[in-house]
Amino acid sequence: MEQRYFEDVEPGDEFSLPWRPDRAQVVAFRAAGNPETAERPDRFTDDEAAKQIGMPKAIVPGAFALCMATRVVTDWMGAYGTLHSIDVDFRRPMLHEDALNILALVTDTLEDGGRPTVKLDVYFENERGERPVQGTALVELPRKL
Amino acid sequence: MTTEQAPVFEYDASAIGVEVEVGSAEILPDRVAQYLVATGETNPLYTDEAAAAAGPHGGLTVPPGILQTLSIAGGPTAKVKFGNTAFHSGQRMEVLGQIRPGDTIHVSSDVKEVYAKTGRTGTMVFEVRRNRFRNQHGDVVAVSEQAMVHRQTAPREA
Structure with missing residues:
Protein backbone atom coordinates (compact mmCIF):
# COMPACT_ATOMS: atom_id res chain seq x y z
CA MET A 1 0.00 0.00 0.00
CA ASP A 22 -24.74 -6.51 -6.14
CA ARG A 23 -26.97 -8.54 -3.87
CA ALA A 24 -24.12 -10.74 -2.61
CA GLN A 25 -22.19 -7.67 -1.45
CA VAL A 26 -25.23 -6.21 0.26
CA VAL A 27 -25.92 -9.50 2.04
CA ALA A 28 -22.29 -9.71 3.19
CA PHE A 29 -22.45 -6.13 4.41
CA ARG A 30 -25.56 -6.84 6.45
CA ALA A 31 -24.10 -10.11 7.72
CA ALA A 32 -21.23 -8.15 9.26
CA GLY A 33 -23.83 -6.61 11.55
CA ASN A 34 -26.32 -9.43 11.93
CA PRO A 35 -25.97 -12.71 9.99
CA GLU A 36 -29.47 -13.81 11.01
CA THR A 37 -31.22 -11.03 9.13
CA ALA A 38 -28.72 -10.47 6.31
CA GLU A 39 -30.82 -12.23 3.68
CA ARG A 40 -34.20 -11.01 4.85
CA PRO A 41 -36.12 -9.94 1.75
CA ASP A 42 -36.61 -6.19 1.79
CA ARG A 43 -35.84 -3.19 -0.39
CA PHE A 44 -32.10 -3.81 -0.07
CA THR A 45 -32.11 -7.45 -1.16
CA ASP A 46 -35.30 -8.09 -3.06
CA ASP A 47 -36.40 -6.48 -6.33
CA GLU A 48 -40.10 -7.04 -5.66
CA ALA A 49 -39.91 -5.41 -2.24
CA ALA A 50 -38.11 -2.46 -3.79
CA LYS A 51 -40.75 -2.11 -6.49
CA GLN A 52 -43.39 -1.79 -3.79
CA ILE A 53 -41.78 1.48 -2.71
CA GLY A 54 -41.41 2.75 -6.26
CA MET A 55 -37.85 1.64 -7.00
CA PRO A 56 -37.09 -0.21 -10.24
CA LYS A 57 -35.05 -2.81 -8.38
CA ALA A 58 -33.28 -3.45 -5.07
CA ILE A 59 -31.31 -0.52 -3.71
CA VAL A 60 -27.99 -0.19 -1.91
CA PRO A 61 -28.08 0.77 1.81
CA GLY A 62 -26.82 4.28 2.42
CA ALA A 63 -24.52 3.08 5.19
CA PHE A 64 -22.84 0.76 2.67
CA ALA A 65 -22.12 3.77 0.45
CA LEU A 66 -20.52 5.57 3.39
CA CYS A 67 -18.31 2.55 4.01
CA MET B 1 -46.69 41.44 0.31
CA THR B 2 -46.66 37.78 1.28
CA THR B 3 -45.76 36.29 4.60
CA GLU B 4 -43.85 33.04 4.61
CA GLN B 5 -45.42 30.57 7.00
CA ALA B 6 -43.30 28.30 9.12
CA PRO B 7 -43.86 24.63 8.31
CA VAL B 8 -46.13 22.84 10.74
CA PHE B 9 -44.71 19.67 12.21
CA GLU B 10 -44.78 17.93 15.54
CA TYR B 11 -42.13 16.07 17.43
CA ASP B 12 -41.22 15.05 20.94
CA ALA B 13 -38.76 17.74 22.01
CA SER B 14 -38.08 15.94 25.29
CA ALA B 15 -36.09 13.33 23.32
CA ILE B 16 -33.48 15.85 22.16
CA GLY B 17 -30.08 15.28 23.71
CA VAL B 18 -31.17 12.44 25.99
CA GLU B 19 -28.55 9.70 25.61
CA VAL B 20 -29.79 6.14 25.90
CA GLU B 21 -27.79 2.89 25.96
CA VAL B 22 -29.04 0.85 23.03
CA GLY B 23 -26.87 -2.25 23.09
CA SER B 24 -23.48 -3.76 22.52
CA ALA B 25 -21.80 -6.02 20.02
CA GLU B 26 -18.59 -7.99 19.85
CA ILE B 27 -16.43 -7.41 16.78
CA LEU B 28 -16.19 -11.09 15.88
CA PRO B 29 -13.68 -12.32 13.29
CA ASP B 30 -16.36 -13.80 11.03
CA ARG B 31 -18.25 -10.50 11.05
CA VAL B 32 -15.06 -8.67 10.13
CA ALA B 33 -14.47 -11.17 7.33
CA GLN B 34 -17.96 -10.49 5.95
CA TYR B 35 -17.29 -6.78 6.03
CA LEU B 36 -13.99 -7.15 4.19
CA VAL B 37 -15.69 -9.27 1.51
CA ALA B 38 -18.55 -6.80 1.13
CA THR B 39 -16.32 -3.78 0.73
CA GLY B 40 -13.45 -5.49 -1.10
CA GLU B 41 -11.01 -4.23 1.51
CA THR B 42 -7.42 -5.36 0.97
CA ASN B 43 -5.78 -2.83 3.31
CA PRO B 44 -2.99 -4.74 5.13
CA LEU B 45 -3.85 -2.89 8.35
CA TYR B 46 -7.06 -4.96 8.34
CA THR B 47 -5.97 -8.12 6.54
CA ASP B 48 -2.28 -8.89 7.15
CA GLU B 49 -1.33 -9.65 10.73
CA ALA B 50 2.44 -9.26 10.19
CA ALA B 51 2.15 -6.04 8.20
CA ALA B 52 -0.32 -4.61 10.71
CA ALA B 53 2.00 -5.49 13.61
CA ALA B 54 4.75 -3.51 11.93
CA GLY B 55 2.41 -0.61 11.18
CA PRO B 56 1.26 2.44 13.15
CA HIS B 57 -1.22 0.61 15.38
CA GLY B 58 0.95 -2.37 16.35
CA GLY B 59 -1.56 -4.98 15.25
CA LEU B 60 -4.67 -5.67 13.23
CA THR B 61 -7.40 -3.09 13.33
CA VAL B 62 -10.93 -3.13 11.92
CA PRO B 63 -12.32 -0.66 9.38
CA PRO B 64 -14.39 1.94 11.25
CA GLY B 65 -17.20 1.43 8.78
CA ILE B 66 -18.06 -1.86 10.47
CA LEU B 67 -19.80 0.22 13.13
CA GLN B 68 -22.30 1.23 10.47
CA THR B 69 -23.42 -2.38 10.13
CA LEU B 70 -24.34 -2.85 13.79
CA SER B 71 -28.03 -3.36 14.30
CA ILE B 72 -29.15 -0.56 16.55
CA ALA B 73 -32.81 -1.11 17.27
CA GLY B 74 -35.02 0.54 19.79
CA GLY B 75 -33.04 3.75 20.10
CA PRO B 76 -34.53 7.12 20.91
CA THR B 77 -36.76 8.87 18.45
CA ALA B 78 -38.33 12.30 18.37
CA LYS B 79 -41.49 10.80 16.82
CA VAL B 80 -41.63 13.37 14.04
CA LYS B 81 -45.12 13.82 12.62
CA PHE B 82 -44.80 15.32 9.19
CA GLY B 83 -45.52 14.21 5.65
CA ASN B 84 -46.22 10.75 4.38
CA THR B 85 -42.76 9.38 3.73
CA ALA B 86 -39.35 9.19 5.43
CA PHE B 87 -35.98 8.15 4.12
CA HIS B 88 -32.31 8.08 5.01
CA SER B 89 -30.83 11.33 3.73
CA GLY B 90 -27.31 11.37 5.09
CA GLN B 91 -24.70 9.76 7.27
CA ARG B 92 -21.66 11.16 9.05
CA MET B 93 -18.87 9.40 10.92
CA GLU B 94 -16.20 10.90 13.13
CA VAL B 95 -13.37 8.46 13.81
CA LEU B 96 -11.79 8.92 17.23
CA GLY B 97 -9.89 5.69 17.88
CA GLN B 98 -8.95 2.30 16.57
CA ILE B 99 -11.22 -0.73 16.65
CA ARG B 100 -9.58 -4.11 17.24
CA PRO B 101 -10.84 -7.59 16.40
CA GLY B 102 -12.54 -8.96 19.51
CA ASP B 103 -13.46 -5.55 20.90
CA THR B 104 -16.85 -5.17 22.50
CA ILE B 105 -18.56 -2.03 21.29
CA HIS B 106 -21.22 -0.38 23.43
CA VAL B 107 -23.61 1.92 21.61
CA SER B 108 -25.51 4.84 23.05
CA SER B 109 -27.78 7.12 21.06
CA ASP B 110 -29.58 10.38 21.29
CA VAL B 111 -31.62 12.58 19.01
CA LYS B 112 -29.26 15.44 18.19
CA GLU B 113 -31.73 17.75 16.51
CA VAL B 114 -34.92 18.15 14.54
CA TYR B 115 -35.23 20.96 12.02
CA ALA B 116 -37.09 21.94 8.88
CA LYS B 117 -35.89 23.22 5.53
CA THR B 118 -38.05 24.58 2.78
CA GLY B 119 -36.76 24.55 -0.77
CA ARG B 120 -37.93 24.23 -4.36
CA THR B 121 -39.60 20.90 -3.75
CA GLY B 122 -41.33 21.88 -0.54
CA THR B 123 -40.64 21.42 3.12
CA MET B 124 -38.53 18.66 4.57
CA VAL B 125 -38.14 17.88 8.26
CA PHE B 126 -34.85 16.35 9.32
CA GLU B 127 -34.31 14.19 12.38
CA VAL B 128 -30.65 13.60 13.20
CA ARG B 129 -29.81 10.68 15.44
CA ARG B 130 -26.34 10.46 16.96
CA ASN B 131 -24.66 7.20 17.97
CA ARG B 132 -21.61 7.00 20.22
CA PHE B 133 -19.49 3.86 20.04
CA ARG B 134 -17.39 3.00 23.11
CA ASN B 135 -15.07 0.04 23.43
CA GLN B 136 -14.71 -2.23 26.47
CA HIS B 137 -12.21 0.24 27.96
CA GLY B 138 -14.73 3.08 27.85
CA ASP B 139 -12.96 4.89 25.01
CA VAL B 140 -15.20 6.52 22.42
CA VAL B 141 -13.91 5.13 19.12
CA ALA B 142 -16.42 6.82 16.84
CA VAL B 143 -19.47 9.03 16.71
CA SER B 144 -21.89 8.77 13.83
CA GLU B 145 -24.92 10.76 12.82
CA GLN B 146 -27.80 9.49 10.74
CA ALA B 147 -30.23 11.95 9.18
CA MET B 148 -33.76 10.92 8.29
CA VAL B 149 -35.88 13.25 6.25
CA HIS B 150 -39.67 13.39 6.46
CA ARG B 151 -41.61 14.93 3.61
CA GLN B 152 -44.92 14.98 1.84
CA THR B 153 -44.97 13.33 -1.55
CA ALA B 154 -47.78 13.58 -4.03
CA PRO B 155 -50.05 10.55 -4.21
CA ARG B 156 -49.49 8.38 -7.25
CA GLU B 157 -52.10 8.16 -9.94
CA ALA B 158 -53.66 4.76 -10.34
Whole structure:
Protein backbone atom coordinates (compact mmCIF):
# COMPACT_ATOMS: atom_id res chain seq x y z
CA MET A 1 0.00 0.00 0.00
CA GLU A 2 1.40 3.34 -1.03
CA GLN A 3 1.90 5.99 1.65
CA ARG A 4 0.58 9.47 0.87
CA TYR A 5 2.49 12.45 2.27
CA PHE A 6 1.15 15.91 2.95
CA GLU A 7 3.81 17.59 0.83
CA ASP A 8 2.78 15.59 -2.24
CA VAL A 9 -0.88 16.53 -2.15
CA GLU A 10 -2.41 19.51 -3.93
CA PRO A 11 -5.94 20.82 -4.36
CA GLY A 12 -7.31 19.32 -7.55
CA ASP A 13 -5.77 15.90 -7.02
CA GLU A 14 -8.38 13.28 -7.80
CA PHE A 15 -8.70 9.54 -7.38
CA SER A 16 -11.47 7.01 -7.88
CA LEU A 17 -12.67 3.45 -7.58
CA PRO A 18 -15.25 1.75 -9.81
CA TRP A 19 -17.95 -0.17 -7.95
CA ARG A 20 -20.77 -2.35 -9.17
CA PRO A 21 -22.76 -3.29 -6.06
CA ASP A 22 -24.74 -6.51 -6.14
CA ARG A 23 -26.97 -8.54 -3.87
CA ALA A 24 -24.12 -10.74 -2.61
CA GLN A 25 -22.19 -7.67 -1.45
CA VAL A 26 -25.23 -6.21 0.26
CA VAL A 27 -25.92 -9.50 2.04
CA ALA A 28 -22.29 -9.71 3.19
CA PHE A 29 -22.45 -6.13 4.41
CA ARG A 30 -25.56 -6.84 6.45
CA ALA A 31 -24.10 -10.11 7.72
CA ALA A 32 -21.23 -8.15 9.26
CA GLY A 33 -23.83 -6.61 11.55
CA ASN A 34 -26.32 -9.43 11.93
CA PRO A 35 -25.97 -12.71 9.99
CA GLU A 36 -29.47 -13.81 11.01
CA THR A 37 -31.22 -11.03 9.13
CA ALA A 38 -28.72 -10.47 6.31
CA GLU A 39 -30.82 -12.23 3.68
CA ARG A 40 -34.20 -11.01 4.85
CA PRO A 41 -36.12 -9.94 1.75
CA ASP A 42 -36.61 -6.19 1.79
CA ARG A 43 -35.84 -3.19 -0.39
CA PHE A 44 -32.10 -3.81 -0.07
CA THR A 45 -32.11 -7.45 -1.16
CA ASP A 46 -35.30 -8.09 -3.06
CA ASP A 47 -36.40 -6.48 -6.33
CA GLU A 48 -40.10 -7.04 -5.66
CA ALA A 49 -39.91 -5.41 -2.24
CA ALA A 50 -38.11 -2.46 -3.79
CA LYS A 51 -40.75 -2.11 -6.49
CA GLN A 52 -43.39 -1.79 -3.79
CA ILE A 53 -41.78 1.48 -2.71
CA GLY A 54 -41.41 2.75 -6.26
CA MET A 55 -37.85 1.64 -7.00
CA PRO A 56 -37.09 -0.21 -10.24
CA LYS A 57 -35.05 -2.81 -8.38
CA ALA A 58 -33.28 -3.45 -5.07
CA ILE A 59 -31.31 -0.52 -3.71
CA VAL A 60 -27.99 -0.19 -1.91
CA PRO A 61 -28.08 0.77 1.81
CA GLY A 62 -26.82 4.28 2.42
CA ALA A 63 -24.52 3.08 5.19
CA PHE A 64 -22.84 0.76 2.67
CA ALA A 65 -22.12 3.77 0.45
CA LEU A 66 -20.52 5.57 3.39
CA CYS A 67 -18.31 2.55 4.01
CA MET A 68 -17.23 2.35 0.37
CA ALA A 69 -16.38 6.04 0.36
CA THR A 70 -14.38 5.41 3.53
CA ARG A 71 -12.48 2.61 1.82
CA VAL A 72 -11.56 4.84 -1.12
CA VAL A 73 -10.18 7.52 1.19
CA THR A 74 -8.30 5.18 3.54
CA ASP A 75 -6.75 3.30 0.59
CA TRP A 76 -5.54 6.61 -0.80
CA MET A 77 -4.08 8.05 2.41
CA GLY A 78 -1.98 4.99 3.29
CA ALA A 79 -1.24 3.28 6.60
CA TYR A 80 0.08 6.36 8.38
CA GLY A 81 -2.78 8.63 7.40
CA THR A 82 -5.66 9.28 9.78
CA LEU A 83 -9.27 9.61 8.73
CA HIS A 84 -10.88 12.08 11.11
CA SER A 85 -14.33 12.34 9.60
CA ILE A 86 -16.42 11.53 6.57
CA ASP A 87 -19.98 12.47 5.69
CA VAL A 88 -22.28 11.76 2.79
CA ASP A 89 -25.68 12.95 1.61
CA PHE A 90 -27.89 10.59 -0.34
CA ARG A 91 -29.34 12.45 -3.31
CA ARG A 92 -30.69 9.55 -5.35
CA PRO A 93 -31.07 5.81 -4.84
CA MET A 94 -28.27 3.51 -5.93
CA LEU A 95 -29.55 0.35 -7.57
CA HIS A 96 -28.02 -3.10 -7.56
CA GLU A 97 -25.73 -3.54 -10.60
CA ASP A 98 -25.37 0.20 -11.13
CA ALA A 99 -22.02 1.04 -12.72
CA LEU A 100 -20.80 3.44 -10.06
CA ASN A 101 -17.59 5.37 -9.86
CA ILE A 102 -16.55 6.59 -6.40
CA LEU A 103 -14.47 9.73 -6.74
CA ALA A 104 -12.56 11.90 -4.33
CA LEU A 105 -11.16 15.35 -5.00
CA VAL A 106 -8.69 17.24 -2.83
CA THR A 107 -10.26 20.64 -2.15
CA ASP A 108 -7.84 22.09 0.40
CA THR A 109 -4.61 21.43 2.26
CA LEU A 110 -4.12 23.27 5.52
CA GLU A 111 -2.41 23.39 8.87
CA ASP A 112 -5.17 22.70 11.34
CA GLY A 113 -3.69 23.44 14.75
CA GLY A 114 -0.32 22.31 13.45
CA ARG A 115 -1.77 19.15 11.97
CA PRO A 116 -1.25 18.60 8.23
CA THR A 117 -4.82 18.22 7.12
CA VAL A 118 -6.45 17.53 3.76
CA LYS A 119 -10.05 18.27 2.87
CA LEU A 120 -11.71 16.14 0.24
CA ASP A 121 -14.96 16.06 -1.64
CA VAL A 122 -16.24 12.53 -2.15
CA TYR A 123 -18.99 11.64 -4.56
CA PHE A 124 -20.45 8.82 -6.57
CA GLU A 125 -21.37 8.93 -10.26
CA ASN A 126 -23.58 6.44 -12.04
CA GLU A 127 -24.02 5.50 -15.69
CA ARG A 128 -27.06 7.78 -15.92
CA GLY A 129 -24.90 10.84 -15.34
CA GLU A 130 -26.21 11.33 -11.81
CA ARG A 131 -24.41 11.91 -8.54
CA PRO A 132 -26.42 9.81 -6.11
CA VAL A 133 -24.02 10.43 -3.22
CA GLN A 134 -22.04 13.54 -2.31
CA GLY A 135 -19.98 14.31 0.75
CA THR A 136 -16.70 15.38 2.31
CA ALA A 137 -13.83 13.85 4.25
CA LEU A 138 -11.13 15.21 6.54
CA VAL A 139 -7.80 13.42 6.62
CA GLU A 140 -4.50 13.99 8.39
CA LEU A 141 -1.38 12.92 6.50
CA PRO A 142 2.18 12.43 7.70
CA ARG A 143 4.97 14.74 6.64
CA LYS A 144 8.12 13.57 4.94
CA LEU A 145 11.00 13.47 7.41
CA MET B 1 -46.69 41.44 0.31
CA THR B 2 -46.66 37.78 1.28
CA THR B 3 -45.76 36.29 4.60
CA GLU B 4 -43.85 33.04 4.61
CA GLN B 5 -45.42 30.57 7.00
CA ALA B 6 -43.30 28.30 9.12
CA PRO B 7 -43.86 24.63 8.31
CA VAL B 8 -46.13 22.84 10.74
CA PHE B 9 -44.71 19.67 12.21
CA GLU B 10 -44.78 17.93 15.54
CA TYR B 11 -42.13 16.07 17.43
CA ASP B 12 -41.22 15.05 20.94
CA ALA B 13 -38.76 17.74 22.01
CA SER B 14 -38.08 15.94 25.29
CA ALA B 15 -36.09 13.33 23.32
CA ILE B 16 -33.48 15.85 22.16
CA GLY B 17 -30.08 15.28 23.71
CA VAL B 18 -31.17 12.44 25.99
CA GLU B 19 -28.55 9.70 25.61
CA VAL B 20 -29.79 6.14 25.90
CA GLU B 21 -27.79 2.89 25.96
CA VAL B 22 -29.04 0.85 23.03
CA GLY B 23 -26.87 -2.25 23.09
CA SER B 24 -23.48 -3.76 22.52
CA ALA B 25 -21.80 -6.02 20.02
CA GLU B 26 -18.59 -7.99 19.85
CA ILE B 27 -16.43 -7.41 16.78
CA LEU B 28 -16.19 -11.09 15.88
CA PRO B 29 -13.68 -12.32 13.29
CA ASP B 30 -16.36 -13.80 11.03
CA ARG B 31 -18.25 -10.50 11.05
CA VAL B 32 -15.06 -8.67 10.13
CA ALA B 33 -14.47 -11.17 7.33
CA GLN B 34 -17.96 -10.49 5.95
CA TYR B 35 -17.29 -6.78 6.03
CA LEU B 36 -13.99 -7.15 4.19
CA VAL B 37 -15.69 -9.27 1.51
CA ALA B 38 -18.55 -6.80 1.13
CA THR B 39 -16.32 -3.78 0.73
CA GLY B 40 -13.45 -5.49 -1.10
CA GLU B 41 -11.01 -4.23 1.51
CA THR B 42 -7.42 -5.36 0.97
CA ASN B 43 -5.78 -2.83 3.31
CA PRO B 44 -2.99 -4.74 5.13
CA LEU B 45 -3.85 -2.89 8.35
CA TYR B 46 -7.06 -4.96 8.34
CA THR B 47 -5.97 -8.12 6.54
CA ASP B 48 -2.28 -8.89 7.15
CA GLU B 49 -1.33 -9.65 10.73
CA ALA B 50 2.44 -9.26 10.19
CA ALA B 51 2.15 -6.04 8.20
CA ALA B 52 -0.32 -4.61 10.71
CA ALA B 53 2.00 -5.49 13.61
CA ALA B 54 4.75 -3.51 11.93
CA GLY B 55 2.41 -0.61 11.18
CA PRO B 56 1.26 2.44 13.15
CA HIS B 57 -1.22 0.61 15.38
CA GLY B 58 0.95 -2.37 16.35
CA GLY B 59 -1.56 -4.98 15.25
CA LEU B 60 -4.67 -5.67 13.23
CA THR B 61 -7.40 -3.09 13.33
CA VAL B 62 -10.93 -3.13 11.92
CA PRO B 63 -12.32 -0.66 9.38
CA PRO B 64 -14.39 1.94 11.25
CA GLY B 65 -17.20 1.43 8.78
CA ILE B 66 -18.06 -1.86 10.47
CA LEU B 67 -19.80 0.22 13.13
CA GLN B 68 -22.30 1.23 10.47
CA THR B 69 -23.42 -2.38 10.13
CA LEU B 70 -24.34 -2.85 13.79
CA SER B 71 -28.03 -3.36 14.30
CA ILE B 72 -29.15 -0.56 16.55
CA ALA B 73 -32.81 -1.11 17.27
CA GLY B 74 -35.02 0.54 19.79
CA GLY B 75 -33.04 3.75 20.10
CA PRO B 76 -34.53 7.12 20.91
CA THR B 77 -36.76 8.87 18.45
CA ALA B 78 -38.33 12.30 18.37
CA LYS B 79 -41.49 10.80 16.82
CA VAL B 80 -41.63 13.37 14.04
CA LYS B 81 -45.12 13.82 12.62
CA PHE B 82 -44.80 15.32 9.19
CA GLY B 83 -45.52 14.21 5.65
CA ASN B 84 -46.22 10.75 4.38
CA THR B 85 -42.76 9.38 3.73
CA ALA B 86 -39.35 9.19 5.43
CA PHE B 87 -35.98 8.15 4.12
CA HIS B 88 -32.31 8.08 5.01
CA SER B 89 -30.83 11.33 3.73
CA GLY B 90 -27.31 11.37 5.09
CA GLN B 91 -24.70 9.76 7.27
CA ARG B 92 -21.66 11.16 9.05
CA MET B 93 -18.87 9.40 10.92
CA GLU B 94 -16.20 10.90 13.13
CA VAL B 95 -13.37 8.46 13.81
CA LEU B 96 -11.79 8.92 17.23
CA GLY B 97 -9.89 5.69 17.88
CA GLN B 98 -8.95 2.30 16.57
CA ILE B 99 -11.22 -0.73 16.65
CA ARG B 100 -9.58 -4.11 17.24
CA PRO B 101 -10.84 -7.59 16.40
CA GLY B 102 -12.54 -8.96 19.51
CA ASP B 103 -13.46 -5.55 20.90
CA THR B 104 -16.85 -5.17 22.50
CA ILE B 105 -18.56 -2.03 21.29
CA HIS B 106 -21.22 -0.38 23.43
CA VAL B 107 -23.61 1.92 21.61
CA SER B 108 -25.51 4.84 23.05
CA SER B 109 -27.78 7.12 21.06
CA ASP B 110 -29.58 10.38 21.29
CA VAL B 111 -31.62 12.58 19.01
CA LYS B 112 -29.26 15.44 18.19
CA GLU B 113 -31.73 17.75 16.51
CA VAL B 114 -34.92 18.15 14.54
CA TYR B 115 -35.23 20.96 12.02
CA ALA B 116 -37.09 21.94 8.88
CA LYS B 117 -35.89 23.22 5.53
CA THR B 118 -38.05 24.58 2.78
CA GLY B 119 -36.76 24.55 -0.77
CA ARG B 120 -37.93 24.23 -4.36
CA THR B 121 -39.60 20.90 -3.75
CA GLY B 122 -41.33 21.88 -0.54
CA THR B 123 -40.64 21.42 3.12
CA MET B 124 -38.53 18.66 4.57
CA VAL B 125 -38.14 17.88 8.26
CA PHE B 126 -34.85 16.35 9.32
CA GLU B 127 -34.31 14.19 12.38
CA VAL B 128 -30.65 13.60 13.20
CA ARG B 129 -29.81 10.68 15.44
CA ARG B 130 -26.34 10.46 16.96
CA ASN B 131 -24.66 7.20 17.97
CA ARG B 132 -21.61 7.00 20.22
CA PHE B 133 -19.49 3.86 20.04
CA ARG B 134 -17.39 3.00 23.11
CA ASN B 135 -15.07 0.04 23.43
CA GLN B 136 -14.71 -2.23 26.47
CA HIS B 137 -12.21 0.24 27.96
CA GLY B 138 -14.73 3.08 27.85
CA ASP B 139 -12.96 4.89 25.01
CA VAL B 140 -15.20 6.52 22.42
CA VAL B 141 -13.91 5.13 19.12
CA ALA B 142 -16.42 6.82 16.84
CA VAL B 143 -19.47 9.03 16.71
CA SER B 144 -21.89 8.77 13.83
CA GLU B 145 -24.92 10.76 12.82
CA GLN B 146 -27.80 9.49 10.74
CA ALA B 147 -30.23 11.95 9.18
CA MET B 148 -33.76 10.92 8.29
CA VAL B 149 -35.88 13.25 6.25
CA HIS B 150 -39.67 13.39 6.46
CA ARG B 151 -41.61 14.93 3.61
CA GLN B 152 -44.92 14.98 1.84
CA THR B 153 -44.97 13.33 -1.55
CA ALA B 154 -47.78 13.58 -4.03
CA PRO B 155 -50.05 10.55 -4.21
CA ARG B 156 -49.49 8.38 -7.25
CA GLU B 157 -52.10 8.16 -9.94
CA ALA B 158 -53.66 4.76 -10.34
